[in-house]
Amino acid sequence: MKILVCISNVPDTTSKINFTDGDTKFDTNGVQFVINPNDEFGLTRAMWFKEKQGATVHVANVGGPTTEPTIRKALAIGADEAIRVNAEPTDGFFVAQQLAEVVKNGGYDLVIAGRESIDYNGGMVPGILATLLDMNFVNTCISLEVDGNNATAMREIDGGKEKISTSLPLVIGGQKGLVEESDLRIPNMRGIMMARKKALNVIEPVDAAKATQDAKFEKPAAKGAVKLVDNVDDLINLLHNEAKAI
Amino acid sequence: MSTETIDKEILRGGQFLVKETKCDDVFTLEDLSEEQKMMRDSTKEFVDREIWAHWERFEGKDYAFTAETMRKAGELGLLGIAVPEEYGGMGMGFVSTMLVCDYISGATGSFSTSFGAHTGIGTMPITLYGNEEQKKKYVPKLASGEWLGSYCLTEPGAGSDANSGKTKAVLSDDGKYYSITGQKMWISNAGFCNLLIVFARIEDDKNITGFIVENDPDNGITMGDEEKKLGIHSSSTRQVFFNETKVPVEDMLSERGNGFKIAMNALNVGRIKLAAACLDAQRRVINEAVNYANERIQFKTPIINFGAIKAKIAEMATNTYVGESGSYRAAKNIEDRIAIRVAEGNSHQEAELKGVEEYAIECSILKVAVSEHVQFTSDEGLQIYGGMGYSAEAPMESAWRDSRIGRIYEGTNEINRMLAVGMLVKKAMKGHVDLLGPATAVGEELMGIPSFDAPDFSELFAEEKDLVARLKKVFLMVAGSAVQKFGPELEKHQQLMMAASNILIEVYMAESTILRTEKNAKRFGEESQATQIAMAKLNLYNAVDVILKNGKEAIVSFAEGDEQRIMLMGLKRFTKYTNNPNVVALRTQIADKVAADNGYTFD
Numbered sequence: 001m002k003i004l005v006c007i008s009n010v011p012d013t014t015s016k017i018n019f020t021d022g023d024t025k026f027d028t029n030g031v032q033f034v035i036n037p038n039d040e041f042g043l044t045r046a047m048w049f050k051e052k053q054g055a056t057v058h059v060a061n062v063g064g065p066t067t068e069p070t071i072r073k074a075l076a077i078g079a080d081e082a083i084r085v086n087a088e089p090t091d092g093f094f095v096a097q098q099l100a101e102v103v104k105n106g107g108y109d110l111v112i113a114g115r116e117s118i119d120y121n122g123g124m125v126p127g128i129l130a131t132l133l134d135m136n137f138v139n140t141c142i143s144l145e146v147d148g149n150n151a152t153a154m155r156e157i158d159g160g161k162e163k164i165s166t167s168l169p170l171v172i173g174g175q176k177g178l179v180e181e182s183d184l185r186i187p188n189m190r191g192i193m194m195a196r197k198k199a200l201n202v203i204e205p206v207d208a209a210k211a212t213q214d215a216k217f218e219k220p221a222a223k224g225a226v227k228l229v230d231n232v233d234d235l236i237n238l239l240h241n242e243a244k245a246i
Numbered sequence: 247m248s249t250e251t252i253d254k255e256i257l258r259g260g261q262f263l264v265k266e267t268k269c270d271d272v273f274t275l276e277d278l279s280e281e282q283k284m285m286r287d288s289t290k291e292f293v294d295r296e297i298w299a300h301w302e303r304f305e306g307k308d309y310a311f312t313a314e315t316m317r318k319a320g321e322l323g324l325l326g327i328a329v330p331e332e333y334g335g336m337g338m339g340f341v342s343t344m345l346v347c348d349y350i351s352g353a354t355g356s357f358s359t360s361f362g363a364h365t366g367i368g369t370m371p372i373t374l375y376g377n378e379e380q381k382k383k384y385v386p387k388l389a390s391g392e393w394l395g396s397y398c399l400t401e402p403g404a405g406s407d408a409n410s411g412k413t414k415a416v417l418s419d420d421g422k423y424y425s426i427t428g429q430k431m432w433i434s435n436a437g438f439c440n441l442l443i444v445f446a447r448i449e450d451d452k453n454i455t456g457f458i459v460e461n462d463p464d465n466g467i468t469m470g471d472e473e474k475k476l477g478i479h480s481s482s483t484r485q486v487f488f489n490e491t492k493v494p495v496e497d498m499l500s501e502r503g504n505g506f507k508i509a510m511n512a513l514n515v516g517r518i519k520l521a522a523a524c525l526d527a528q529r530r531v532i533n534e535a536v537n538y539a540n541e542r543i544q545f546k547t548p549i550i551n552f553g554a555i556k557a558k559i560a561e562m563a564t565n566t567y568v569g570e571s572g573s574y575r576a577a578k579n580i581e582d583r584i585a586i587r588v589a590e591g592n593s594h595q596e597a598e599l600k601g602v603e604e605y606a607i608e609c610s611i612l613k614v615a616v617s618e619h620v621q622f623t624s625d626e627g628l629q630i631y632g633g634m635g636y637s638a639e640a641p642m643e644s645a646w647r648d649s650r651i652g653r654i655y656e657g658t659n660e661i662n663r664m665l666a667v668g669m670l671v672k673k674a675m676k677g678h679v680d681l682l683g684p685a686t687a688v689g690e691e692l693m694g695i696p697s698f699d700a701p702d703f704s705e706l707f708a709e710e711k712d713l714v715a716r717l718k719k720v721f722l723m724v725a726g727s728a729v730q731k732f733g734p735e736l737e738k739h740q741q742l743m744m745a746a747s748n749i750l751i752e753v754y755m756a757e758s759t760i761l762r763t764e765k766n767a768k769r770f771g772e773e774s775q776a777t778q779i780a781m782a783k784l785n786l787y788n789a790v791d792v793i794l795k796n797g798k799e800a801i802v803s804f805a806e807g808d809e810q811r812i813m814l815m816g817l818k819r820f821t822k823y824t825n826n827p828n829v830v831a832l833r834t835q836i837a838d839k840v841a842a843d844n845g846y847t848f849d
Contacts, residue, residue, distance in 0.1 A: 186322060188288070188321070189285060189288070189323025190323050192281055196281060
């Protein structure tokens with residue numbers, strides 16, 4: 001089985017978020033970047049397939065040269081090879097078109113992408129990718145087993161879970177549940193040293209349209225002052241008359 | 247790069263005092279390779295997940311958990327960073343070794359002590375002095391964490407005077423083994439170690455001898471109870487008793503009588519690594535303390551807004567930055583020196599030994615400086631927490647207790663202060679460092695008329711670098727005169743040695759910090775280094791104060807009359823600022839940045 005794990009390079013969850021250029025661009029100054037957590041769950045599951053079922057695991061990223069430390073981390077965790085499409089990941093449609101090209105050329109049986117990246121939370125890439133490739137698709141996937149050409153996946157749905165039987169080739173929009181947080185791997189020292197010797201192929205992007213444009217970013221409004229009340233009657237009174245919430 | 251070229255560019259140990267270093271020639275934390283950054287990040291992730299998350303177990307004296315976590319560190323490859331690849335390690339350079347030592351140390355002194363005892367003094371004597379069979383037999387097990395090691399040097403009557411141990415090793419009649427009998431104290435990792443490096447005396451030898459001893463209770467090895475310690479609660483520390491423990495002759499380390507040398511060289515490495523191991527502990531204390539100060543509201547405002555708190559945060563951050571600057575500068579010097587030795591045809595083993603030995607002065611300086619920084623930082627961190635800081639529920643109490651051991655182990659700070667100056671004087675006597683020429687020049691300068699030209703201090707650090715050059719003269723003046731006066735007897739004047747050492751330490755740390763910051767300002771822009779520039783300036787200001795005080799003490803202790811008067815005038819001249827820095831503004835600037843970042847972000 002040949003697996004492609006799609007990796008987004010996203011700000012660490014503890015980063016301070018600021019915008020520049022009249023609030024139209026994310027300010028990357030001083031921001032630490034990491035593998036998108038939803039992708040990391042997928043990568044870790046892919047490593048399981050590698051170790052238990054002899055799968056080959058490649059990772060792909062659409063981004064500039066600054067994303068390479070993140071890609072190298074995936075290699076250090078154990079991916080065999082990496083591909084970087086040398087382009088800014090301007091929107092989900094653009095990224096999906098680039099990744100579709102990678103999948104077509106690489107002949108992958110299973111494509112694991114995170115269900116969304118934690119920077120812009122678009123959640124578009126896996127779905128568009130499956131459509132462009134005409135592959136089976138399971139989104140919000142929380143477990144995945146593969147047996148030969150058959151795949152069994154569990155999907156998170158409102159108030160429950162859905163079990164799906166499908167077949168390869170398959171695109172997964174993965175998330176926590178594929179593996180648990182405690183399963184995530186810290187790159188070991190030997191892995192880090194070996195990552196240096198693994199292929200990180202940089203390819204140029206194909207012509208692709210961008211479907212959206214960022215008009216403006218806004219931070220959530222700062223929280224106002226807190227009013228402390230002594231009893232329930234006062235609280236109800238304030239909620240009803242002042243906040244007009246009830 | 248030819249060996250010769252490298253040689254010219256790298257200062258020899260102790261030469262920092264008499265030669266100017268260019269900022270491009272110092273290695274800084276900002277020079278880490280992508281691979282080293284990944285190693286650092288992995289170490290941090292390991293600490294967050296496996297150590298910090300279980301902080302209470304470490305504080306609860308869960309020794310078995312320490313051993314378990316050590317083995318996990320082994321699985322990740324963290325125990326074999328410095329071990330050559332042919333013995334199951336990673337064969338990484340000295341900087342990478344320091345890096346792991348640094349970032350593994352943040353969460354609890356218990357683990358960093360256990361880690362240091364195993365990877366440093368527990369493993370290195372074999373990698374550095376062991377023969378091929380010994381290395382093949384023992385090192386892979388130690389590098390993987392399958393076995394944990396410990397180091398048995400100290401005895402009830404032999405602490406700082408390590409060569410005076412009473413443990414005996416008696417050769418059997420058939421000449422096949424030594425029988426070791428004696429008592430060892432304060433042995434880290436004793437409770438769970440598989441292997442012990444033991445030092446014992448054969449017959450009435452002048453010097454002790456090293457042995458590799460497998461921990462086998464059926465072979466006359468008994469452990470005392472766990473020591474009840476102030477801090478590092480789950481680092482296992484016990485007495486170890488040897489009663490006719492049989493050790494095959496082939497498990498002698500190096501040669502008979504070489505033990506003291508092994509012990510001292512293992513400690514040189516241990517010293518600089520201990521400095522590294524005090525760094526992340528400081529970062530973590532700062533992060534916790536500033537987070538607390540940002541959230542703790544008194545008088546209707548977060549306490550970070552009070553100048554008294556800002557001053558503390560600024561000094562804590564500055565200490566940490568200074569410690570990083572010195573530690574990584576020396577680490578790279580050692581790494582380069584090893585590379586030069588290897589290129590010259592030395593075995594890696596020999597090269598590493600000589601490389602570290604070359605910078606033994608810097609190792610001692612760093613051990614003292616950074617172990618005192620971590621104590622200061624954790625003490626102020628506790629103070630920022632106020633009453634809560636005194637509670638064992640909050641992280642400051644254990645950080646404060648854990649930090650205290652740093653001044654004691656790997657040679658007390660007093661011993662290391664003596665060593666730093668003593669080794670420098672010896673190097674000068676042997677002609678390895680020319681102290682005499684520069685000291686004579688300073689003497690002549692004292693007798694001459696000082697220049698009254700107004701210097702041009704418009705460039706970044708121009709005044710600070712000029713001042714550092716003059717602070718070096720203080721040391722040369724004080725130590726030069728003291729050596730002339732007392733000769734080899736100088737070592738007996740311990741208070742004078744301490745004062746001279748304090749000057750030496752401040753010079754090295756201040757210069758390292760300025761050079762690191764200058765290098766970064768040059769390549770990343772002054773604006774991006776504004777806080778670091780402030781820290782370098784604040785540290786120099788503090789250093790000048792220490793040097794003034796210690797210089798005066800030293801001069802008055804041995805010089806009289808005109809000589810004293812001239813030297814005190816020199817001291818004044820050499821420590822004088824043309825433009826006094828506004829340290830209140832500097833501290834405020836530093837603290838505001840740390841507060842805005844809600845942590846230490848300069849590494």
